[in-house]
Amino acid sequence: MLKAMLGEAWLAMGANRLRTALTMLGMVIGVGAVVIMMAIGQGAQYAVQQTISTMGSNLFIVLSGSFTASGVRSGSAGAPSLSVADADTIAELDGVVHVAPTHQGRRQLVYGSQNWSANVVGTTPEYLDARAWTIASGAAFGDSDVRSATRVALLGKTTAQNLFGDEDPVGKTMRIQQNPFIVIGVLGSKGQNLDGNDQDDTVIIPLSTAQRKVFGTPFLGSVRMIMVQADSAEAMPKVMDSVTSLLRQRHRLRDGMPDDFFMRNLSAAAESEAETTRTMSILLGAIASISLLVGGIGIMNIMLVSVTERTREIGIRMAIGARQKDILSQFLLEAVMISFAGCLLGLLIGLGVALGINFFTGMVIVVSGSAAIIAFAVAAGVGIFFGWYPAQKAARLDPIEALRYQ
Amino acid sequence: MSPGANESVIRVVGLGKSYETAAGLFPALKGVNLDIKSGEYIAIMGPSGSGKSTFMNLLGCLDTPSTGDYFLAGRNVAHMDKDALAVLRNRTLGFVFQGFNLLPRMSLQDNVALPLVYAGDDKETRRAKARELLGKVGLGQYAESLPNRISGGQQQRVAIARALVNSPRLILADEPTGNLDSHTSEEIMRLFGELNAEGITIVLVTHENDIAAHAKRQVKFLDGEIVSDHLTAQVPA
Numbered sequence: 282m283l284k285a286m287l288g289e290a291w292l293a294m295g296a297n298r299l300r301t302a303l304t305m306l307g308m309v310i311g312v313g314a315v316v317i318m319m320a321i322g323q324g325a326q327y328a329v330q331q332t333i334s335t336m337g338s339n340l341f342i343v344l345s346g347s348f349t350a351s352g353v354r355s356g357s358a359g360a361p362s363l364s365v366a367d368a369d370t371i372a373e374l375d376g377v378v379h380v381a382p383t384h385q386g387r388r389q390l391v392y393g394s395q396n397w398s399a400n401v402v403g404t405t406p407e408y409l410d411a412r413a414w415t416i417a418s419g420a421a422f423g424d425s426d427v428r429s430a431t432r433v434a435l436l437g438k439t440t441a442q443n444l445f446g447d448e449d450p451v452g453k454t455m456r457i458q459q460n461p462f463i464v465i466g467v468l469g470s471k472g473q474n475l476d477g478n479d480q481d482d483t484v485i486i487p488l489s490t491a492q493r494k495v496f497g498t499p500f501l502g503s504v505r506m507i508m509v510q511a512d513s514a515e516a517m518p519k520v521m522d523s524v525t526s527l528l529r530q531r532h533r534l535r536d537g538m539p540d541d542f543f544m545r546n547l548s549a550a551a552e553s554e555a556e557t558t559r560t561m562s563i564l565l566g567a568i569a570s571i572s573l574l575v576g577g578i579g580i581m582n583i584m585l586v587s588v589t590e591r592t593r594e595i596g597i598r599m600a601i602g603a604r605q606k607d608i609l610s611q612f613l614l615e616a617v618m619i620s621f622a623g624c625l626l627g628l629l630i631g632l633g634v635a636l637g638i639n640f641f642t643g644m645v646i647v648v649s650g651s652a653a654i655i656a657f658a659v660a661a662g663v664g665i666f667f668g669w670y671p672a673q674k675a676a677r678l679d680p681i682e683a684l685r686y687q
Numbered sequence: 688m689s690p691g692a693n694e695s696v697i698r699v700v701g702l703g704k705s706y707e708t709a710a711g712l713f714p715a716l717k718g719v720n721l722d723i724k725s726g727e728y729i730a731i732m733g734p735s736g737s738g739k740s741t742f743m744n745l746l747g748c749l750d751t752p753s754t755g756d757y758f759l760a761g762r763n764v765a766h767m768d769k770d771a772l773a774v775l776r777n778r779t780l781g782f783v784f785q786g787f788n789l790l791p792r793m794s795l796q797d798n799v800a801l802p803l804v805y806a807g808d809d810k811e812t813r814r815a816k817a818r819e820l821l822g823k824v825g826l827g828q829y830a831e832s833l834p835n836r837i838s839g840g841q842q843q844r845v846a847i848a849r850a851l852v853n854s855p856r857l858i859l860a861d862e863p864t865g866n867l868d869s870h871t872s873e874e875i876m877r878l879f880g881e882l883n884a885e886g887i888t889i890v891l892v893t894h895e896n897d898i899a900a901h902a903k904r905q906v907k908f909l910d911g912e913i914v915s916d917h918l919t920a921q922v923p924a
């Protein structure tokens with residue numbers, strides 16, 4: 282029965298191809314917009330998750346701003362205003378999970394005849410936890426390595442590959458600024474960050490070793506940057522406030538004097554980028570709903586025309602035994618089929634556009650099965666909702682009146 | 688006489704139908720009484736506008752009467768709802784129209800099989816029965832053709848095959864030869880004669896005497912009333 286009816290609906294659609302195609306247009310645009318919206322929206326969601334999972338969540342950094350006593354900024358040449366002792370006291374604050382004083386810079390690495398320039402990060406073991414780094418092979422360094430300034434290094438995957446090729450770097454000795462370092466581990470891969478930088482092109486070494494051997498800081502015990510991880514996104518503002526007051530107090534800044542440090546919320550940067558994309562997908566959502574509405578009205582309109590044109594056919598069908606529900610389902614099925622066909626086309630076009638957006642702008646998109654399911658559910662819904670009235674009109678026709686219709 | 692000959696297939700009692708018109712209610716049928724036994728072959732006659740089609744539409748369960756009762760195979764259908772009437776149209780009787788009323792986009796086989804779709808038969812059964820009946824009306828070779836490929840007489844035979852496909856014991860035909868030339872009309876009447884010989888009850892409307900002469904009984908309408916009811920043998924030629 283259903284198969285026979287599907288066949289008939291297909292014939293009816295094919296009887297007036299141009300009209301059917303034009304009717305589908307609204308659905309095509311609507312579903313296309315839904316697909317693009319979901320691809321971009323889910324892409325944004327994914328990008329945030331990705332950033333958070335690779336960057337670490339609820340992170341902010343405190344950067345030292347170097348000031349002279351008169352309050353004039355003297356540039357990075359002066360002594361950094363932050364100290365390792367600052368980091369230790371920040372760690373005592375409520376809501377702080379991890380604190381890592383950090384000093385980083387790009388340096389040349391040498392292994393045998395291989396050269397490679399990578400981002401060298403001098404820090405404490407907590408940095409690995411805060412940034413959610415994993416150890417792929419070997420082991421991490423510990424607090425004792427920081428205390429005794431051992432020359433050990435953890436390599437990011439990209440750095441390891443470029444310097445060691447197929448060799449296993451663990452246990453090998455390489456040089457940073459002429460100083461030999463023993464590679465004790467290789468980090469798990471993180472890939473690119475939101476800015477497109479390769480996070481795996483890095484070397485992590487103990488802070489004290491970095492300051493003494495690599496960056497040559499004359500002010501031991503001071504740092505340019507402290508990374509702080511709060512225990513939740515909600516706690517971030519409060520934690521940042523208490524860090525501010527703690528540092529002002531420790532640096533003996535009187536009221537009215539400017540901070541000699543500044544803070545940046547890393548997670549918020551990722552969030553706000555995602556927010557922009559979300560706004561865009563909401564806009565697309567609005568376009569989608571309007572097109573679906575217009576598409577639905579188009580289907581209703583064409584079905585009403587179809588019912589009028591086929592009044593006689595309806596009369597004949599009733600005369601040979603079609604019940605009201607048979608006529609109803611015939612026209613409903615036709616509306617849903619037009620809707621589905623439009624949906625299928627819209628799905629393909631939407632996918633194409635989403636992939637195009639990804640190709641040309643590099644925006645992260647996520648194509649998921651749920652987008653297709655939602656699109657088809659919407660199509661069925663639109664078909665049934667807007668097909669109902671015309672189908673009902675057809676089913677309620679009087680057989681005699683319908684047969685007499687010319 | 689065939690078995691069950693005394694059983695009424697159709698019995699109408701005081702059957703009336705009035706139409707709403709601009710000039711008020713118009714009584715097209717004024718309390719008709721008629722009893723049709725199984726296996727009968729009846730011609731309904733009368734001038735244009737005498738109420739023949741109105742009466743046939745009521746018999747065919749296409750319309751409902753304003754007054755009176757209609758017993759079809761013993762069941763009063765005067766007050767049945769639309770869907771119950773649809774089931775009767777589908778299973779209990781076959782209706783043949785003056786204008787053939789085939790669906791133009793469907794093959795002849797699909798046209799003949801359409802009542803079986805609404806009866807819920809599966810595809811194989813539908814195909815087999817439609818083929819069988821197209822063969823019976825002599826059009827088996829055109830099964831896949833569209834209706835516009837064949838002549839009017841052939842289309843009417845397809846319509847008769849469609850009316851027969853659910854094996855009804857009653858065929859109603861409203862001026863089935865009205866659109867056909869006399870030669871083709873004869874062929875159609877021969878087909879009705881064969882069906883009646885198989886025991887199928889036939890009621891057909893015509894205003895031509897030589898067509899009516901094929902029937903065994905002739906009922907004459909005038910102004911919404913039956914004015915005569917004879918066996919054909921007794922009708923003066």
Ligand SMILES: Nc1ncnc2c1ncn2[C@@H]1O[C@H](COP(=O)(O)OP(=O)(O)O)[C@@H](O)[C@H]1O
Nearest residue numbers: 706707708715734735736737738739740741742
């Ligand atoms: N739907 C209708 N509305 C109003 N009057 C009708 C309608 N159908 C038929 N009639 C009138 O009822 C009378 C009988 O019509 P009909 O049964 O078609 O006669 P016949 O088939 O004998 O020519 C005619 O006068 C016709 O005009």
Ligand SMILES: [Mg+2]
Nearest residue numbers: 739740741861
């Ligand atoms: Mg008539």
